[in-house]
Amino acid sequence: MASSRTGLIASIFPLWLVYGPPLTVLKWICDGAGFQATPMVVFYALRILMFLLSFILEDWALYELIPDKREQSTALLLVASSYVTWTFQMHTFSNSIETIVILWCLVLMRRMMLDEEHTQVTLCIALAFLGVLGVFNRITFPAFLLVPAVQLVPHLIKKPFRIGIVLVTAMLVTVVAIAMDTENYTGERLRLRQLFSMGIITPLNNFTYNLDPANLAQHGVHPLWQHFVANLPQLLGPALPLLLVSSKKGTLFWSGLTGIAVLSCFRHQEPRFLLPAVPLLLASIKWPSRYARLWTCTWVLFNVLAAMVFGRYHQAGVVPVQSWLAQQEVGISQVFWWKTYSPPQWLLGEASKFINTTDLMGMPRESMYEQLAAVTTCKVDGVDLVNQKHIMLVAPTNTHNLDEKQQVKVPASDKTLTLEHAHTYRRHIGLDDLDWGEDGIWGTLQRVVGMRGLSVYHVDQEC
Structure with missing residues (x-):
């Protein structure tokens, strides 16, 4: 748990x-079958869940949002064949949930605009519920709904009772969400009269956290054009030129474009932040009439290669290494993760009660060593190290590339650390750590791909 209320940002x-x-349901099945669900069983069950949610709800939403049968077929084919759908959308990212919630908010808005004769109480309640869910899931959620929200305003004015239903429902769901978050972080039930005094409002904390440049610097600071110039081409590939010259500039198109523009105002910009924009933009594309076969081959090749990279190698070692740590019988007390995705701590299972996980994100190497030096102690002669609590570092292999041991001097604390290699998961590449300018193209490929892997190191302090 974070030490301050502004640090309580995840709902x-x-x-x-x-x-x-x-x-x-999984627990009922496992109990009935007479075995306990391991963290890895839960992990794959959630992956299957995300596949089903995407396969059913995402396609269903696009089916409703695009009434023209030909455009509908093109949109469904492009979204289904996109590597983003196969890889990122199958993850338990908050962005994956955000994508589905945004699509269904658009569906409900469209249904509401098509029927001006009825108040549609059920639709109003559902829209308000999804709106609150989306905000508590990710604060960037409203950015993709700015255009349809403006379009919906005249229809709400014609039926003002709709506004009251939406506001009341949103308030009630918000109170429930705040109560759940408060109990989760404090362990205490929230009473209504304590809502403003002790209630933990995670979206507000999240927004405050992201306004601080120092916090964003820990995750990585990018230029304001990162989403448009680098991330969007990475996600859409050969579909991007079609988006510019052969696309329907409708609600879906402008919703995706507006969302990207708003997200570009924040200095930390990862490709996965744009997941909701991918189906919106792909659904706006018209299949090319000229050079259709060439474009189709390029599209298929791009997505197959990208699926191999992002689905098979990119940050692929985080889950296996976390699973390996959970199986170790030595007394691990603390694990530092550096230059990786944030590790899911629940994969440690029972070991999470004893292992303290610290995500150092992409902080500078010297600062990382200082963090390690602050928690390590000198070896004591005659004490069996197996019975001691171990400090571990998890980092991409190319950052250390150790076979045995390495000693590191930490000038700030005048301490010497010993890093001893313990384990390596080879099929891991961190594409967030590319530095074409400093290393050059060949040097970057040698470092990131040639020395691929995610390694675990024992960390001790030499006396």
């Missing part, structure tokens, strides 16, 4: 709502 509300019911 339990969407996680409980999306993953709670299927995990309960």
